[in-house]
Amino acid sequence: MDSAPPSYKGHRYPVEIISHCVWLYHRFPLSFREVEELMLERGVIVSHETVRRWCAKFGQAYANALRRRQPRPGDKWHLDEVFIKINGEQKYLWRAVDQGGMVLDILVQGRRDKAAAWRFFRRLMKKIRTVPRVVVTDKLRSYGAAHREVMPSVEHRAHKGLNNRAENSHQPTRQRERAMKGFRSTGGAQRFLAAFSGISPHFRPRRHLMTAARYRAEMTIRFAVWDQVTGVAGLPAAT
Structure with a gap:
């Protein structure tokens, strides 16, 4: 209900x-x-x-x-990260979508290392409460290192050309970021983008x-x- x-x-x-x-x-x-x-x-x-x-x-x-x-998420997750400017500093917006383009989650972080990838994987699994069949990412090594620890039984495909689904999902955010002339704080960016990623795609x-x-x-x-x-x-x- x-x-x-x-x-x-x-x-x-x-x-x-x-x-x-x-x-x-x-x-x-x-x-x-x-x-x-x-x-x-x-x-x-x-x-x-x-x-x-x-x-x-x-x-x-x-x-x-x-x-x-929303319907139950698909079993193929596409993950990607892009840099965003927050109060003049470079941060990273991590995003996950399924094969149908449905946004699973977003997370603003200060790094794109193994710890950041691990944190995003864990957050996804806790939020979605399931494990995908396949995870598709670009060739950032942080994904592979975190994947082996968090979901070693899940197939991981790392290939730039396979990840257009996640990359395309960033476009409305980019448009909005330009209109807002950037974000003022990490917390503010996370709060806005969490709501935006749920409302805008609808x-x-x-x-x-x-x-x-x-x-x-x-x-x-x-x-x-x-x-x-x-x-x-x-x-x-x-x-």
């Missing part, structure tokens, strides 16, 4: 406004001030600071609820494989799911 939507007790704005602002911020490369402006055009007066607080409070809860509704079906009619039908379903996890669907109909 799906968990109940988060509580909005104490918030003077209706849930439709809150969920819509969180959706705008995570779905499109917008700043909090730009979300404020879009809402003003719709006749809703809300400050960018209020939007920021809503995203911080509800973004991860929405992302978690969407993940609980609204990004593989459109290039669909007809226009099929895409619209799929998006209608996904918006309905969003309304359910945010609590909008439980509201009485307007008269």
Whole structure:
């Protein structure tokens, strides 16, 4: 059974406004001030600071609820890491997706050595609660060293050309990173990207494989799911 939507007790704005602002911020490369402006055009007066607080409070809860509704992850995991700038320093964003492109987890770390790879492997196994059939990575040696300790019975394929699935999954993050002009802290980056990686893919079906009619039908379903996890669907109909 799906968990109940988060509580909005104490918030003077209706849930439709809150969920819509969180959706705008995570779905499109917008700043909090730009979300404020879009809402003003719709006749809703809300400050960018209020939007920021809503995203911080509800973004991860929405992302978690969407993940609980996802199908069981596939048995082939693609792992990749890319550098990101945080307050002028180089950090690394580790990402894992399955063969269908579903994001399994992300982790921001300061290194890309064996210890970092080991930590990501362990985090994945604890979160997914299963062991894959195959793990696909690039040729970074840290993966192989950590793999032999954490999941030695799992096949490991290390090949640059096989890992396009994970590399392509980084593209929305790159787009968002540019729009935000980088991240200010490691913790802030982890919190935002954890929510972003749960919300953004929900609204990004593989459109290039669909007809226009099929895409619209799929998006209608996904918006309905969003309304359910945010609590909008439980509201009485307007008269």
